Amino acid sequence: MFICGNWKAACKTATFDNVKALRRDQFISTDAVITVPSIYIPLARMNFPDFIKIGAQDISRYTSGPYTGEVTGEMLNEYGISYVLVGHSERRIMLNESNTDVAEKISRCIEFQLAPIICIGETQACRESHGYLDYLWKQLKESVGNHTDIKADVAYEPVWAIGSGQNASNCQIAEVTRNVKTWMAKLGLHGRILYGGSVNESNIDDIIALDSVDGVLVGNAAITDEFGRIAKRMRCGS
Ligand code: PGA
Numbered sequence: 090m091f092i093c094g095n096w097k098a099a100c101k102t103a104t105f106d107n108v109k110a111l112r113r114d115q116f117i118s119t120d121a122v123i124t125v126p127s128i129y130i131p132l133a134r135m136n137f138p139d140f141i142k143i144g145a146q147d148i149s150r151y152t153s154g155p156y157t158g159e160v161t162g163e164m165l166n167e168y169g170i171s172y173v174l175v176g177h178s179e180r181r182i183m184l185n186e187s188n189t190d191v192a193e194k195i196s197r198c199i200e201f202q203l204a205p206i207i208c209i210g211e212t213q214a215c216r217e218s219h220g221y222l223d224y225l226w227k228q229l230k231e232s233v234g235n236h237t238d239i240k241a242d243v244a245y246e247p248v249w250a251i252g253s254g255q256n257a258s259n260c261q262i263a264e265v266t267r268n269v270k271t272w273m274a275k276l277g278l279h280g281r282i283l284y285g286g287s288v289n290e291s292n293i294d295d296i297i298a299l300d301s302v303d304g305v306l307v308g309n310a311a312i313t314d315e316f317g318r319i320a321k322r323m324r325c326g327s
Contacts, residue, residue: 090297090323091242091281091304092116093144093206094123094311095174102129105136110314115321116140120304122172123311127160130168144172147180148203150193162201173198176232177208178248188227192234199239206242206283206306207232209269213249222268229272237277243269244306250286252308257286259295266301290318297323 096104108123124144125133133143149159165173175198176191191207198205209228211221229243245265250257257265266282273280284296285306296302310319 090118091120091283092122092316092320092323093172093174093244093283093304093306094121094316095146095177095285095306095308096123096125096129096312097146097179097308098126099309099312100125100129102132104312105129105132107313108136108138108141111138111141111317111320113138113140115317115324117324119320119323121320123316124172124174127165130165130170134169142171143169144174144206145170145203146174146177148173148175148194148197150190150197152197152200162197162203165203166201170203172242173203173205174244175205175207178210178246178251182248188231189234191232192236195233195236195239195241198241199236204240204242204280206244207278208244208246208285208306210246210248210251210286216247216249222265225265226268226272229269230276233276233278239278240280241278242280242283242304243273243278244283244285245269246285246306252287254287256288256292256296257284259299262296263299263301266299270301288319290315290322293319293322 122142122144124146149161175194180186281303283304288305288307289310
């Protein structure tokens with residue numbers, strides 16, 4: 090089972106104190122990573138225990154050069170980053186990140202030996218239109234671009250479930266993640282399928298009971314020691 094925490098821009102240096110409460114025994118047989126803002130990567134290297142890998146929340150589309158403000162794959166690689174979130178809906182919506190941008194970011198991940206976690210998800214309006222499966226397939230296919238036969242995890246995160254306290258139902262998660270499995274095989278993606286969107290210690294048991302879910306992407310609940318309790322439940326349930 091895979092657990093990825095995403096601190097987004099909701100952390101500060103004091104947040105690293107919360108990591109001290111995470112215990113090794115909670116993470117036994119769980120592959121665990123927390124993605125931090127790039128400025129905190131050196132702090133994460135000093136403070137994260139060895140059972141928590143460090144991930145990045147984004148990667149530049151560019152390799153290196155005159156791109157003020159960008160954090161490149163080479164920099165992430167130098168700092169021992171293992172995973173990179175690409176195409177998180179917050180970036181797609183707020184920063185207008187397109188599927189083509191995401192495909193370029195996957196290229197940089199491959200170039201610098203970083204494992205991409207490709208995020209996809211439909212808005213509430215899209216779900217209500219009933220065309221959400223077509224939408225998600227197109228989003229994934231275009232985000233993957235010309236890459237094939239690559240190692241990449243896919244996170245299904247319905248936009249309406251992120252940060253809302255209202256996770257998708259098991260039926261909704263199962264329908265999409267089963268399709269994601271087929272789509273990954275079609276596109277030649279080798280990796281795990283995650284669910285994200287208001288995951289917490291109360292709903293984790295139900296979510297990981299689904300055979301099409303290999304792990305979770307956790308936002309709010311990853312900021313505190315609830316992250317450890319979620320990981321522990323994943324071990325018990327898996
Ligand atoms: P949430 O965020 O757990 O706070 O809903 C999930 C995410 O955006 O990855």
